[in-house]
Amino acid sequence: MPQAETAVAEPKAVLPEVVLDEVTVRYGRAGTGTLAARRGTQALTTAVEGVSLTLADGGFTVLVGPSGCGKTTLLRVVAGFEPVSEGSALVRGSAPAPGGGTGIVFQQPRLFPWRTVGGNLSFALARHGVPRAQRPSEVAELLARVGLTGMGRRRTWELSGGQQQRVAIARALAGEPRLLLMDEPFAALDALTRERLQEEVRTLAASSGTTVLFVTHSAEEAVLLGTRVLVMAAPAGTPGRIVAELPVDLPRTPGTDPAALRATPEFARLRGELTTTMREAAALPS
Known part of the structure; x- marks a missing residue:
């Protein structure tokens, strides 16, 4: 008897951990009353505009940029704390929501x-x-x-x-958590404690495969921790947006000596390139 053909199941597509598509976030509400009507304005503030971002499973992505460029706003969108005004945000294929496999570390321990x-x-x-x-x-x-x-x-x-x-x-x-969100978690710490915790987070991420989105102002911290760095800017009071991306190809295996890593020519090159990019982004025309 001829043997029946065995159907081979196609592998399921792996969804990205996070997908932001043309996300815009506005705060406030439309102005009302005589003064608002006379001015013809709305009491709305656009924090970020037209931001698209994909986080692949297991990556360590760092957002850098000056205060007020929308880094924390994007983190809050991914966490499910902030609604999207325009565009769409998905975490593992669903709308973001607090909890649900996402861990969050704020600037203060709380x-x-x-x-x-x-x-x-x-x-x-x-x-x-x-x-x-x-x-x-x-x-x-x-x-x-x-x-x-x-x-x-x-x-x-x-x-x-x-x-x-x-x-x-x-x-x-x-x-x-499959996804870890960190909003300048070491900003208020002394230098020694900050370096110790940076190494712990870097090691934990490398050993667990957790997807990380990390916010910082520091070019050195971004290069030390990230597998890629996204530069944000909001020049002349315009809404925040991503203006540059820098891939970081440095050793990420647990046990890598951070002091030795900082001393390498490649680390110095990447840190210098990122610092220059951040300065140029801050001066972009609106």
Whole structure:
């Protein structure tokens, strides 16, 4: 008997982690009343306009640019905190929404001061559906990942600023997020703590394959952490937009010495190129 042909299933297409298509975000609302009618204006502020961006699975993308160019606004769109006025935003093929496999680290830790360090992490694990019996071991593992082993019973106000930010990073990693959003998480820290946390985040991203969108003002931090850097600008008060992209091809394997990486000619070249691009972008005509 002739053998029946076996159907071969075609591989499913892998969706990008994030897709922004011509995204525009406006704040405020249309002006009303006699004054607004006389001026013929609307009380609307356009934060970003016509921004398109795709984040592939597992990449580390950094947004750089001066204050007010819309970096945080884009991060909030991806997080599901900010609605899109025009265009579309998709995270894994669906509209962005808080939670749902996305971890967020803000500029400030925003921990619950009435809970212990472990209590903050347990709360996050509970929200991700981790059974109560598993939470203590997972809290211990998270603390170990950010260098805070044995500090689960401490109160958050007993910790230094750098330690609190480590807890915030651990909390963001509690649900093993596929997507990690970080808004200048090290801006307020001292240089030594900042370098230590940069290395921890770089190592965590390289070892876990998590997709990261990271906001910073620093060209050096962008080159150190990112696999690509997107430069934003809003010259002369115009809406923010992406004006340049710089791919970064540097070693990303866990255990790479950041001091040795910074000392390489390629790192210096990329940092200089990005610094020049940022300065030129800030002076772009409207």
